[in-house]
Amino acid sequence: MANDKKVEAITSMEEDFAQWYTDVVLKADLTGYTSVKGFMVLKPAGYAIWELIQKQLDERFKATGVENVYLPLMIPESLLEKEKDHVEGFAPEVAWVTYGGSNKLQERMCVRPTSETLFCDFYQKDITSYRDLPKVYNQWCSVVRWEKETRPFLRSREFLWQEGHTAHATAEEAQARTEQMLNVYADFCEEVLAIPMIKGQKTEKEKFAGAIATYTIEALMHDGKALQSGTSHNFGDGFAHAFGVQYTDKDNTLKFVHQTSWGVTTRLIGAVIMVHGDNNGLVLPPKVAPTQVMIIPIQQKKEGVLAAADQLEEKLSAVARVKVDRTDKSPGFKFAEQEMRGIPLRIEVGPRDLENGEAVVVRRDNGEKQTVKLDQLEELIPALLDTIQKDMLEKARAHRDAHTYPAENYEEFKDIIENRPGFIKAMWCGERACEDAIKEETGATARCMPFEQEHIADTCVYCGKPAKKMVYFGRAY
């Protein structure tokens, strides 16, 4: 059957990881093309993954008291400019609207690159008393950043995301919410996307424009590069001062609110591809697989085969997302297609299987085959999907741990970065100069100062002065 596969066109990951990625994205039918340069198209197979991410993340948000809202797509220039650091961070990459119909706008507006300024403007009008707090709002939308180089899911001029924006009475509450949402993200990525995350704080250099602290979850891709997968920011009361967001407290004094924001994007789909994919294509964790089981009839023209496949689909639909491939393609072609699309399980049913009251079940993640009695499938399939979900997380964790290296000194650091792509754990003095030099000389950036600190050495890996923090470094997407 192997010769019948139609996967020749896909580049192997070992040969050229970037080309492998592009091949998978296109051949698994996740994205398509339009004439709009640098903008992404999500085809049904890609958008359905995003829908599953949205649904499961939104449930987790709501369980913590988040409420969804929708704010305008456009931001007047004067609003964007109110917070100094923020405008410096974003102004170079926004798209400007200058005309409405044939009339030049009195004030130009940017298409939102992120909505801190809008939420502040809104909160300034909506919050008056301590009774109005906390506000724990979120919106699902798209944002625009005028990137020069783009890659599907990883970097594009428009991407889909959610952005949470909260306002609190106290600094402690804002800090607690910032950490809470980072944990929601990390748990979601582990439990749903089967991707283990390093949780930590960004350095001053890498933090968000306008934040007092940025927290991040960082994942390791199959090629040893890091991917920032979600961030959560504590703004303190900086934006509140800039926008005058105040409330009357119980003691009748006027106070500034403390704010946070946090977001994840369609980039998570890029992470799923690059953590779990293989040379046969995409491998989807069952919890975000739009189709979890593909039933493939063998010799489908023989009497009873298609009917049996249909019956099986109906029965199994109660326990999983199941489809039958009824096209007139060859079984081998169908196998290759199901593998390319990353569908976690396939069930092969042919005349001989049916005679024996059996079917062949094949796992996408490790290729394991088993012959199963038809009347046991209803029990087996959900259990097998659970097993796959767990095994994929463990495999990803093992890969990450095997590609995480401590570096005690700069020689080791440089050797690792050149020869063993992965995370580097190293000590840092806390000085921006060292961070800059490391980036300049090796291309590695400080991914985060992890919450789980370890002692690798006493001194900074670059300058040799006393170390303050253990940092994860890596080349990143």
Add this chain to the structure above:
Amino acid sequence: MANDKKVEAITSMEEDFAQWYTDVVLKADLTGYTSVKGFMVLKPAGYAIWELIQKQLDERFKATGVENVYLPLMIPESLLEKEKDHVEGFAPEVAWVTYGGSNKLQERMCVRPTSETLFCDFYQKDITSYRDLPKVYNQWCSVVRWEKETRPFLRSREFLWQEGHTAHATAEEAQARTEQMLNVYADFCEEVLAIPMIKGQKTEKEKFAGAIATYTIEALMHDGKALQSGTSHNFGDGFAHAFGVQYTDKDNTLKFVHQTSWGVTTRLIGAVIMVHGDNNGLVLPPKVAPTQVMIIPIQQKKEGVLAAADQLEEKLSAVARVKVDRTDKSPGFKFAEQEMRGIPLRIEVGPRDLENGEAVVVRRDNGEKQTVKLDQLEELIPALLDTIQKDMLEKARAHRDAHTYPAENYEEFKDIIENRPGFIKAMWCGERACEDAIKEETGATARCMPFEQEHIADTCVYCGKPAKKMVYFGRAY
């Protein structure tokens, strides 16, 4: 208790319907303000209604084979210009992006006012063979139209919607899909929003820019004005010719596809407000009520009252969307707030009720009160919500029917339009001149040529020539 109500600030609908509408939208906390003129903010209570609309409509779409996708937010000017009628219809009201960061764009792009041109561009690249057809794609997104006068939900510079765009092998299939989606909309509005719809075809004058036929669902608001609530367009192969969207058929010849598009917007929320609302505020049909039952404790500081309310909430959460109002406001204030927000049922529980093992249940739609044994609530509440849903539809239908008037001649027509706001059923010769004159002289537009034709007279209501069609006329939002 009535004196305790806090609804004084709301204008009565009889006094000033437009002001009543604005009051409800704000006091039911559906929308809020930002500094972005003409753009809408959906606050949690408003967005949650949209989420319920989305969920239930999306399920109905998917049951007919629709797949969701996402296409770019921006359209290069050259793409928008490819279909002549279409660009003429939309160019005057689009927002133009001219700069990306500090660089002037080589070609300006508009923020999508609708995505026919993008889907054509995409389909042109994605469709090659009859095997690729049909394409039945939809996207949930926002669109921008640079309106001069705006009103929340009814007309704003940005609104949320879904836009379906399909491509078919034959003209017959495209026509069938156009009608199918109109029926999905009409059924959804009746069954979920409790709003009866008139289904019909738009006149040439009122049809969509670029379509060969536009179908519409039209509803009657409480003030007797019509609201176009959803449209479905058949494009024939016009766009396909303009964009070169072709496929190789089974007979190996190259053919043009036939296309449709269809959409509904957040305007549906405006319809819900104006069909069902009353002088106490919003009245939500249970199926789109984010909270269906509000439990209001009476004398909540007395021992056992709040605990009983909490228990009730937990028990009833299995059968409905239930909340307890635990704030320290007075019961009368809570009643008024629950009514303003349109929550279909409230349950009052006080010490005396609890002693008797009872609670008082009050319907929002008609004010009916009943005392119910606590152990019967689990059965009663879902049944009562069903009843309310049905009663609200019947009430809306009765109102519409009572405000739909046949006009045999122009004198009658003018008399009705001045004195009895509602739909006018009248005969029409099919000439644009008569339609224009009626609009000019009375402000009434042809809402649609209904599928269910009636014979009102032999001659056109305006010119007296032989009539071709019965038309619904009305002043509209």
